[in-house]
Amino acid sequence: MKTPIIARNMSGEGDQHLHFMRRALALAQTGEGRTSPNPMVGCVIVRDGSIIGEGAHLGAGLAHAEVIALKDAGDAKGATAYVTLEPCCHHGRTGPCTEALINAGVTTVYFAVADPHPLASGGGERLRSAGIEVHSGLCEAEAREQNRFWFFAEENKRPMVVAKMAMSLDGRIATENGDSQWITNEEARRSGRALRKSVDAVLVGADTIIYDNPRLTARDENDTDFDPAYQPLRVVIDSTGRTDPQSKVYGDGALLAVTDMISPMTKTPFETTGTDVVIFPRDVHAQIDLEALLAELYSRNVQSLLVEGGSTVLGSFFDQTLVDEVWAFLAPTMILGGKAKPAIGGQGPSALADATRLANITVENIGDDLLVRGRVSR
Numbered sequence: 281m282k283t284p285i286i287a288r289n290m291s292g293e294g295d296q297h298l299h300f301m302r303r304a305l306a307l308a309q310t311g312e313g314r315t316s317p318n319p320m321v322g323c324v325i326v327r328d329g330s331i332i333g334e335g336a337h338l339g340a341g342l343a344h345a346e347v348i349a350l351k352d353a354g355d356a357k358g359a360t361a362y363v364t365l366e367p368c369c370h371h372g373r374t375g376p377c378t379e380a381l382i383n384a385g386v387t388t389v390y391f392a393v394a395d396p397h398p399l400a401s402g403g404g405e406r407l408r409s410a411g412i413e414v415h416s417g418l419c420e421a422e423a424r425e426q427n428r429f430w431f432f433a434e435e436n437k438r439p440m441v442v443a444k445m446a447m448s449l450d451g452r453i454a455t456e457n458g459d460s461q462w463i464t465n466e467e468a469r470r471s472g473r474a475l476r477k478s479v480d481a482v483l484v485g486a487d488t489i490i491y492d493n494p495r496l497t498a499r500d501e502n503d504t505d506f507d508p509a510y511q512p513l514r515v516v517i518d519s520t521g522r523t524d525p526q527s528k529v530y531g532d533g534a535l536l537a538v539t540d541m542i543s544p545m546t547k548t549p550f551e552t553t554g555t556d557v558v559i560f561p562r563d564v565h566a567q568i569d570l571e572a573l574l575a576e577l578y579s580r581n582v583q584s585l586l587v588e589g590g591s592t593v594l595g596s597f598f599d600q601t602l603v604d605e606v607w608a609f610l611a612p613t614m615i616l617g618g619k620a621k622p623a624i625g626g627q628g629p630s631a632l633a634d635a636t637r638l639a640n641i642t643v644e645n646i647g648d649d650l651l652v653r654g655r656v657s658r
């Protein structure tokens with residue numbers, strides 16, 4: 281039977297547990313969202329009310345947070361461990377953390393959230409069976425939020441899809457003739473380029489490549505590409521391979537999604553760029569089947585996909601209810617004109633009751649622009 285979390289009490293003991301778990305969450309953040317395909321995990325070891333060891337997991341194949349924290353503590357006999365994720369009890373690329381905690385003589389473990397991974401779960405039970413006092417659920421919401429892409433992908437077996445658009449106040453992302461550079465201010469664009477670092481892949485449609493010739497890389501405040509380890513996979517959906525193979529987006533770390541309608545003539549030059557050309561089934565409009573694309577990306581360890589546009593591609597993702605989160609940059613500009621590109625194309629619903637609603641909204645001012653983020657309510 282699971283022991284309930286300790287509630288705040290008169291002695292302030294609950295506050296202490298909260299304090300140590302929050303420190304573990306802060307440590308987990310040192311992974312900067314780039315531990316994918318593994319989750320970010322933090323751990324602190326506490327004895328007599330003081331932290332004696334700290335650790336964070338920094339990426340697949342590297343030591344787990346618990347093992348680093350135990351090593352940092354040296355002697356952890358009789359100590360309490362605070363971990364942001366249920367300790368694993370399987371032999372992966374590294375040994376099971378449950379055994380490390382048991383062997384170190386830890387007597388109490390607090391973990392924030394259960395591990396949904398079928399191989400790694402069951403750690404709490406294993407620790408209990410070894411006589412360790414186990415508490416789960418402390419800061420669970422924060423821990424889930426910190427690794428939301430990872431939890432989503434584990435639970436849904438596809439990447440979490442984030443729709444990003446940089447739009448005018450009248451909901452446009454380009455003029456009628458495709459001019460869109462730039463709608464939002466420099467700082468907002470910098471923020472958008474930096475946010476690419478937090479996802480595993482960035483996707484655009486063929487016409488965005490043709491109009492904008494974007495790089496789609498994650499970049500710092502000086503517009504310099506981050507280290508390759510922080511770069512998302514760059515994905516282009518282009519059924520017939522009509523985009524120019526010399527476009528900036530192509531090369532190592534790029535995936536061109538095509539259908540069997542691509543001509544051998546078009547395919548050959550792409551192969552010389554280092555771009556991975558992958559054939560997908562067609563949907564009813566003879567375009568790339570988005571569910572098949574998401575399944576392929578998931579099989580490549582992509583847990584989060586940022587769809588940057590354009591209008592047609594965003595419309596397809598929304599119409600197929602494949603968008604999970606929205607990042608809308610909003611500029612105080614009115615593009616006007618009935619033929620300017622709407623931020624989101626597609627069919628949309630006929631009844632307002634079927635409109636897409638967002639929850640968990642945050643609003644950030646970026647100079648004169650706004651960044652509105654929210655989770656799609658299902």
Ligand SMILES: NC(=O)C1=CN([C@@H]2O[C@H](COP(=O)(O)OP(=O)(O)OC[C@H]3O[C@@H](n4cnc5c(N)ncnc54)[C@H](OP(=O)(O)O)[C@@H]3O)[C@@H](O)[C@H]2O)C=CC1
Nearest residue numbers: 446454458485486487488519567568589590591592593596
């Ligand atoms: N302000 C902003 O945030 C942004 C603005 N833009 C602007 O948007 C404009 C481009 O948008 P838009 O013209 O709508 O074109 P898109 O970039 O959305 O590309 C659309 C094309 O993608 C291909 N495609 C393949 N599979 C699919 C699918 N399943 N669903 C949808 N499309 C698919 C299709 O071409 P095919 O059939 O040949 O495969 C389709 O015509 C440009 O002017 C650009 O500057 C773009 C991005 C962001």
Ligand SMILES: Nc1c(N[C@@H]2O[C@H](COP(=O)(O)O)[C@@H](O)[C@H]2O)[nH]c(=O)[nH]c1=O
Nearest residue numbers: 446460462463464472492494495496588
């Ligand atoms: N126009 C527009 C954006 N456009 C998006 O940025 C892409 C260019 O990326 P890159 O070449 O990597 O800098 C472009 O293709 C489109 O997806 N973004 C914004 O934040 N604000 C803007 O006003």
